[in-house]
Amino acid sequence: MKIIFKLQPNCRRFFNLSSFRLVSIFFFLVSCGAFSQEKQTDSTKVNSLDEVLVAAIRIDSKTPVTFTNLNKKEIKTRNLGQDIPILMNYLPSVVTTSDAGNGIGYTGIRVRGSDATRVNITINGIPYNDSESQGTYWVNMPDFASSLESVQLQRGVGSSTNGSGAFGASLNMLTDNYSKKSSGEISNSGGSFNSRKNTVKFSTGLLNNHFEIAGRLSVLKSDGYIDRASSDLKSYFLQGTYVGKTTLLKALAFGGKEKTYQSWNGIDAATLESNRTFNSAGMFTDQLGNIRFYDNETDNYQQDHYQLHWNEKISDKWNTNLAFHYTKGKGYFENYIEDAALTDYGLLPVGTEVATDLIRQKWLDNDFYGTTFSLQYEGSTKIKFNFGGAWNRYVGRHYGLITEGKSLPVSYKNYEWYRSRSQKTDLNFYAKANLVLADRWNAYLDLQYRTVGHTMLGTADKFLTLTNQNSYQFFNPKAGLTLQISDDAKIYSSISLGSKEPSRQDFVDNPNTAPRPEYLQDYELGYQRAGKKYALQLNGYFMKYKDQLVLTGALNNVGEAIRTNAPDSYRLGLEASLNYQILPHVLWSGNVTLSQNKIQNFSEKLTDYENYTEKIIPHGTTDIAYSPNVIAGNTITYKRGAFEGALLSKYVGKQYLDNTSTEKRSLAAYATQDLRFSYVFSKLISSTLLMNNVLNSMYSSNGYTYSYLYAGELTTENFQYPQAGFNFLLGLNIRL
Numbered sequence: 001m002k003i004i005f006k007l008q009p010n011c012r013r014f015f016n017l018s019s020f021r022l023v024s025i026f027f028f029l030v031s032c033g034a035f036s037q038e039k040q041t042d043s044t045k046v047n048s049l050d051e052v053l054v055a056a057i058r059i060d061s062k063t064p065v066t067f068t069n070l071n072k073k074e075i076k077t078r079n080l081g082q083d084i085p086i087l088m089n090y091l092p093s094v095v096t097t098s099d100a101g102n103g104i105g106y107t108g109i110r111v112r113g114s115d116a117t118r119v120n121i122t123i124n125g126i127p128y129n130d131s132e133s134q135g136t137y138w139v140n141m142p143d144f145a146s147s148l149e150s151v152q153l154q155r156g157v158g159s160s161t162n163g164s165g166a167f168g169a170s171l172n173m174l175t176d177n178y179s180k181k182s183s184g185e186i187s188n189s190g191g192s193f194n195s196r197k198n199t200v201k202f203s204t205g206l207l208n209n210h211f212e213i214a215g216r217l218s219v220l221k222s223d224g225y226i227d228r229a230s231s232d233l234k235s236y237f238l239q240g241t242y243v244g245k246t247t248l249l250k251a252l253a254f255g256g257k258e259k260t261y262q263s264w265n266g267i268d269a270a271t272l273e274s275n276r277t278f279n280s281a282g283m284f285t286d287q288l289g290n291i292r293f294y295d296n297e298t299d300n301y302q303q304d305h306y307q308l309h310w311n312e313k314i315s316d317k318w319n320t321n322l323a324f325h326y327t328k329g330k331g332y333f334e335n336y337i338e339d340a341a342l343t344d345y346g347l348l349p350v351g352t353e354v355a356t357d358l359i360r361q362k363w364l365d366n367d368f369y370g371t372t373f374s375l376q377y378e379g380s381t382k383i384k385f386n387f388g389g390a391w392n393r394y395v396g397r398h399y400g401l402i403t404e405g406k407s408l409p410v411s412y413k414n415y416e417w418y419r420s421r422s423q424k425t426d427l428n429f430y431a432k433a434n435l436v437l438a439d440r441w442n443a444y445l446d447l448q449y450r451t452v453g454h455t456m457l458g459t460a461d462k463f464l465t466l467t468n469q470n471s472y473q474f475f476n477p478k479a480g481l482t483l484q485i486s487d488d489a490k491i492y493s494s495i496s497l498g499s500k501e502p503s504r505q506d507f508v509d510n511p512n513t514a515p516r517p518e519y520l521q522d523y524e525l526g527y528q529r530a531g532k533k534y535a536l537q538l539n540g541y542f543m544k545y546k547d548q549l550v551l552t553g554a555l556n557n558v559g560e561a562i563r564t565n566a567p568d569s570y571r572l573g574l575e576a577s578l579n580y581q582i583l584p585h586v587l588w589s590g591n592v593t594l595s596q597n598k599i600q601n602f603s604e605k606l607t608d609y610e611n612y613t614e615k616i617i618p619h620g621t622t623d624i625a626y627s628p629n630v631i632a633g634n635t636i637t638y639k640r641g642a643f644e645g646a647l648l649s650k651y652v653g654k655q656y657l658d659n660t661s662t663e664k665r666s667l668a669a670y671a672t673q674d675l676r677f678s679y680v681f682s683k684l685i686s687s688t689l690l691m692n693n694v695l696n697s698m699y700s701s702n703g704y705t706y707s708y709l710y711a712g713e714l715t716t717e718n719f720q721y722p723q724a725g726f727n728f729l730l731g732l733n734i735r736l
Contacts, residue, residue: 056321056374056388057125057161058152058172062434062442064480064492065158066526066539066575068092070151077644077678079145080189080690080729081197081220083138085109087145090633092575092591093155093169095626095652097702099263101225101277101724102193103692104233106139106260106299108702111155112543112571113597113627114168115551117503120161121171124252125372126307126325127163128173131394131424132504134164139258140303140329142233143218146187146199147254149174155575156541157496157522160430160448160476162372162390165500167520167548175252178212178241179203189688189731192724195222197731212241225724227279228293229263246313255304262297262333266703266719276698276722284338284357294336294359301331301364319376321388327368332361334403345417346463350407358405362461366396370426382436389429396422396504400461420458420466422504427451440485444494446478452501460508468507472517474499480524489529496522506549509562516565519546533581543571550599550659551625566659568600569624589635597627602659608709615709622661626702628653628669642681648674657705657718664716665707670699688731696725 059065068091078087082103085096095113099106108116117134121127129136138144151173158170182205190196203214216237223230235256242249262281271278282297309323339355342348350356374388399419405412428450435443451473456466480494502515526539549563573595580588604617623629630653637646655667673695678688700720707716 055319055376056386056432057122057159057170059154059159061490061528062384062444062482063159064444064482064494064524064526065154066156066524066537066541067152067154067158070153072149075145075148075151077676077688079143080191080688080731081143081195081222082729083107083142084145084151085138088151088153089650090591090635090648091153092577092633093573093593093631094153094633095628095631095701097721098723099226099721100222100229100231100260101263101722102195102222102727104195104220104222105224105229105231105263106137109136110626111153111169112541112573112593112595113624115626117164118167118500119169119171120158120163120166121173122161122163123173123305124175124250124307124309125162125172125321125323125374126305127390127392127426129164131164131368131392131426132396132422134503137301139231139233139256139260139299140301141254141256142220142231142235142258143197143199143216144173144235144237144254144256146201146218147176147216147237149177155539156524156543157476157478157498157520159432159478160428160446162392162428163426165450165474165476165498167498167500167518167545175237175254176214176239178239178243178250179205179214181205184736186734186736187731189729191690191729192727193223193225195729196220206243210243212239212243214239214241224261224263225277225727226263226722227277228261228281228297229279230261232259233257248309248311250307250309252307252309253305255302257302258299260299262299262335266721269718269720272700272720272722282336284336296334297336299331299333301329303327303329303331317377317379319378321372321374321376323372325368325370325372328366329368330363330365332363332401334359334361344462345402345415347408347412347415347417350409353407356405356407358408359403361401361403363399363401364396365399366394368392368394384434386432387430390426392426394422394424394426396424398422398458398460418459418461418463420456420460422454422456424452424454440483442482442484444478444480444482446496448474448476448478450474450476450499454501454504456504456507464508464511466507468514470501472499472501474501474517488531489527491525491527493525494523496520496524498522500549502549503563506563510564515549515563516547518548518565520544520548535579537575537577539575541571541573541575545569545571566599566602566624569598570600571595571597571624571627573597585638585640587637587639589637590633592632593630595627595629595631597624597629598622599624599659604658604660604707606707606709606714608712610709610711619660622659623656625657625659626655628655630669642679644678646676648676650674652701657703658707662716665705665718667700667703667720670697670701672697672699684735686733688733690729690731692727692729693723693725698725699723 085107086103089096093112095110097108116136121129121136154170158166183203185201187199197220199218201216206212218235220233237254240251265280282294286292305327307325312320340358341355370392372390377385400417402415430448432446453471456468478496482492484490498520501517506515521544523542529536547565548569550566575593577591582588599622602619602622606615632651634649651671653669657665672693675691680686700722703720705718
């Protein structure tokens with residue numbers, strides 16, 4: 001076993017390993033007897049101890065919250081290398097997008113129209129959203145789906161959890177359960193755009209009935225659908241587990257390193273018609289007047305996570321969880337800037353030169369650490385109680401370097417033109433209870449208190465001075481009732497209050513008007529019924545916001561969406577999903593979301609660049625940007641013996657790119673059809689073929705817009721992120 005510990009923590013050696021060498025190491029471990037099998041413990045204890053790691057923040061069927069679960073088998077069937085958001089594309093109210101156009105690299109998810117900054121993400125109960133931007137960067141965890149046991153997506157405010165507030169959904173991920181038996185696995189897939197994934201996994205099984213070591217190494221590469229939108233991704237996962245009669249200890253180390261060619265710019269409408277894969281990133285003109293592209297216009301980042309979990313079963317009624325975590329992230333993106341004004345970087349003219357071509361890097365160096373804890377009581381069928389919380393601290397350092405300049409003297413090499421430091425401390429406590437009021441009535445109560453302190457000091461890009469010191473206190477109560485109408489049907493209702501602080505970028509993008517925290521009242525009413533051949537779920541929601549931070553449709557200079565407070569807005573919708581066994585071998589699963597997403601009394605602020613004046617244009621009640629009125633998913637699955645085939649359909653209605661409800665600033669509705677086939681050759685070998693967008697639909701799932709005035713004339717520029725036409729991935733999985 002010493003070999004395992006030498007190989008996996010050494011990230012530098014790992015990142016240089018080819019797929020062939022990864023496989024060789026895997027077989028070497030097998031041949032050395034690393035996976036020797038011992039007598040196993042009771043499987044019921046195995047599952048119950050491991051699941052309590054996230055039981056404090058997950059919900060069950062008695063909780064009046066709308067949710068969807070994905071188990072390990074469902075995740076594995078979909079996983080051929082695309083990011084986790086893409087694997088969730090067919091869940092209710094979900095819209096996904098990919099900068100590179102093929103689901104590998106930078107990807108995004110929206111739920112009920114809310115972007116990723118409003119979706120609370122946890123891994124084993126540990127917050128994953130970036131503390132400052134509040135976004136989720138899946139590119140930093142490539143192939144993480146290969147190490148997931150299950151996923152739960154809660155729509156709406158959901159139950160109280162750790163980390164930033166949920167304004168659209170909560171996504172709780174549980175990593176691999178420990179295994180009773182030793183195992184090994186090799187997964188390889190490849191397909192369009194030179195995409196390929198190579199993964200090796202192992203588990204020792206429970207040694208001496210108590211110890212297990214498991215791990216994974218993955219390498220992913222893709223050229224991307226968009227020009228030069230390449231991805232070079234590597235990740236690892238290592239887990240050590242101790243299982244006692246009443247104790248579960250887990251130590252985890254996982255992370256990833258990514259290098260992606262930037263494809264954040266999108267494409268303008270005119271170019272989209274003639275060359276939909278065009279990528280302007282890195283473009284410059286050489287001395288002969290030729291258009292060229294800078295080779296290293298890349299994003300480079302490494303993120304490593306460490307978690308320690310201790311679960312103790314005090315008695316049949318009481319369980320405790322205590323966890324400590326630390327995340328280290330560091331990286332930069334590099335740009336070739338043509339004809340850059342020296343004053344923009346705090347530089348004096350060089351002779352008569354006031355502008356020059358230069359290469360710059362923007363760095364982020366951050367640390368995130370803290371603890372989470374929970375106490376769970378389940379005394380009888382009439383009461384279930386959870387008390388828990390978390391203390392987390394984030395420290396982030398932002399700085400920019402000029403590495404080269406055409407007309408700059410050598411002394412300017414690695415010149416630092418800005419630096420700032422941020423610190424954010426987040427403390428929360430929650431108490432939840434499920435109470436049986438009568439034979440068929442169940443009540444739910446959830447109370448959370450959260451306090452946040454956020455300090456920003458130094459200088460941001462464009463010499464913006466940051467002296468922000470903000471503190472927030474939030475109280476987020478939630479309550480609901482569930483009525484079991486019959487053995488196979490129930491109705492539920494709930495009211496939840498949510499609150500959320502602005503992100504760092506909200507302050508940077510709005511230096512003259514400090515952004516305000518936002519508040520939400522979420523009302524949910526649902527009906528569920530399950531029979532022998534079907535399962536039906538209907539859910540209505542009304543989400544009323546105060547000072548919601550809505551996307552303006554514009555991007556800042558690092559490709560992030562700019563937001564502004566909207567005093568009054570709401571989302572009103574109906575979600576319906578149905579699973580129906582049409583024939584013994586045919587299952588139909590469908591879902592649809594119909595919604596109205598409105599800002600009341602919205603006014604647009606435009607700048608006239610001739611005289612630098614501002615004009616306010618009232619628009620009345622408008623649609624919230626990126627919030628389609630219709631989202632639908634459909635899957636028809638045929639399964640017989642070792643063969644399984646599925647037709648997957650997705651429809652997303654029109655999306656406005658800003659909050660003015662202007663037709664010229666919108667994305668057209670689109671529909672896609674995918675096919676997935678899998679065949680199990682034996683207990684050890686299986687294969688999957690995924691054919692995406694088989695009808696070759698030319699569509700864009702994301703975009704942005706800029707509008708401005710010049711001499712009183714309105715100009716609008718739209719940019720889109722086109723997605724790939726027909727493409728495929730083919731995978732082969734071998735278990736040992």
